[in-house]
Amino acid sequence: MIKNTFYLLIGCIALALLGIFWYSVEINKPLFIEISFVLGIVIIYLARRKVTDLIEDERSAKITEKAALRTFQVFWVVFCVFSISAVMQILRVPSFPRNRTFEHAPNILPLEIMPSRMIGYVQLGLLCLMIFLYVGFRFYYARKYGEWETDEE
Amino acid sequence: MHDMTQEDLAQAIGVTRQTILAIEKGKYVPSLGLAFRISRYFNVNIEEVFTYEEESRMIEID
Numbered sequence: 120m121i122k123n124t125f126y127l128l129i130g131c132i133a134l135a136l137l138g139i140f141w142y143s144v145e146i147n148k149p150l151f152i153e154i155s156f157v158l159g160i161v162i163i164y165l166a167r168r169k170v171t172d173l174i175e176d177e178r179s180a181k182i183t184e185k186a187a188l189r190t191f192q193v194f195w196v197v198f199c200v201f202s203i204s205a206v207m208q209i210l211r212v213p214s215f216p217r218n219r220t221f222e223h224a225p226n227i228l229p230l231e232i233m234p235s236r237m238i239g240y241v242q243l244g245l246l247c248l249m250i251f252l253y254v255g256f257r258f259y260y261a262r263k264y265g266e267w268e269t270d271e272e
Numbered sequence: 273m274h275d276m277t278q279e280d281l282a283q284a285i286g287v288t289r290q291t292i293l294a295i296e297k298g299k300y301v302p303s304l305g306l307a308f309r310i311s312r313y314f315n316v317n318i319e320e321v322f323t324y325e326e327e328s329r330m331i332e333i334d
Contacts, residue, residue: 174286174287174288176286176287176288176291176306177287177291177302177303177305177306178287178288178290178291178294178300179288179291181300263299264294264299264300265290265293265294265297265299265300266290266294268290268293268294268297268299270278270293270296270297
C-alpha cells in the first residue's frame with residue numbers, strides 16, 4: 120500500500136466514525152461508537168504496517184516522541200484538576216458539621232452531584248484539548264527539527 | 273560523490289531527505305548510529321564528517 124492510499128483510508132475511517140457517532144447519539148447507544156472507534160484504530164494500525172513508502176526514521180520518531188511526552192505532561196495536570204473536582208463532588212467535600220449551637224442557622228447544603236451532561240462537556244473539552252496539544256506540539260517539534268527546511272537543491 | 277543528491281544519501285542510509293537536510297542545517301543532531309552509517313557510507317572516519325563544538329553544541333556535516 121502506498122502512503123497516499125493510507126491517508127485516504129484514514130480519511131474514510133474518520134468520516135465513517137463521524138457517521139457512526141451521529142447514529143450512536145440518535146439511538147442513544149454509546150457502546151456502538153466505542154466499539155467502532157477501537158475497530159477503526161485497529162484497522163489504521165494494521166494498514167500502517169502495510170505501507171511501503173512511509174519512512175519513519177529516528178528524527179520523525181523523535182518528533183512523535185517529544186510531542187507525545189509534552190502532550191502527556193500538560194494534559195495530565197489539566198486532567199487531574201478536573202478529576203479532583205469530580206472526586207470532590209463524589210465525596211461531597213466540604214461537608215462541614217452542621218451548626219448545632221444555633222438551631223435556626225441555615226444548614227450548609229452538600230454540593231450537588233455533577234450532572235452527567237456536564238461531565239460530557241468536560242470530557243469533550245479534555246478530548247479537544249488533548250488533540251490540540253498534540254497537534255500544536257507536533258508542529259512545534261517538527262519545525263524545531265527542520266521538517267519544513269528548504270535548500271537550494 | 274559530488275553529484276550525489278540528498279535523496280540518494282537518504283535512501284542509502286534509510287532515512288528521509290528531510291533528515292539529511294536537517295542535519296546539514298544543524299537543526300537535528302543525529303544519533304551515534306546514524307552518524308556512523310553516514311561516515312561509513314562515505315568511507316571516512318566519523319570525525320571527518322562531523323565536528324563537535326563545545327560552546328554551541330552544533331554538529332556540522334561537511
